[in-house]
Amino acid sequence: QVQLIESGGGLVQAGASLRLSCVGSGRSFRRDAMGWFRQAPGKRREFVAAIARSGGTTMYVDSVKGRFTISRDMVKNTLYLEMNNLKPEDTAVYYCAAETLGRQIAVEEDQYGYWGQGTQVTVSS
Numbered sequence: 001q002v003q004l005i006e007s008g009g010g011l012v013q014a015g016a017s018l019r020l021s022c023v024g025s026g027r028s029f030r031r032d033a034m035g036w037f038r039q040a041p042g043k044r045r046e047f048v049a050a051i052a053r054s055g056g057t058t059m060y061v062d063s064v065k066g067r068f069t070i071s072r073d074m075v076k077n078t079l080y081l082e083m084n085n086l087k088p089e090d091t092a093v094y095y096c097a098a099e100t101l102g103r104q105i106a107v108e109e110d111q112y113g114y115w116g117q118g119t120q121v122t123v124s125s
Contacts, residue, residue, distance in 0.1 A: 022096030
């Protein structure tokens with residue numbers, strides 16, 4: 001069974017940091033573009049960050065640029081999202097995803113074929 005399992009979410013105060021992890025199992029995701037999305041209460045799921053198949057290129061939504069960093073460990077089949085200087089508006093369920101059709105990098109939700117179950121991040125003011 002192919003799975004992506006996120007962890008690392010939690011309740012923090014504004015200005016704090018969190019590191020999300022997403023471990024893949026059942027298949028290797030080393031050759032897939034991967035990304036993070038989030039969904040706040042009452043809102044649609046939105047793109048947060050993506051990393052290319054090669055790991056050399058990254059993309060971010062403007063609201064997290066300079067604060068979040070996406071990275072991957074090919075050996076561990078794991079994706080990370082380092083989140084610094086968190087703000088209350090970052091509160092959401094965060095999902096990792098894998099693009100499995102061979103795109104170098106992907107930012108659209110419908111380009112991703114595998115999704116994790118999500119991890120809650122809550123930032124208090």
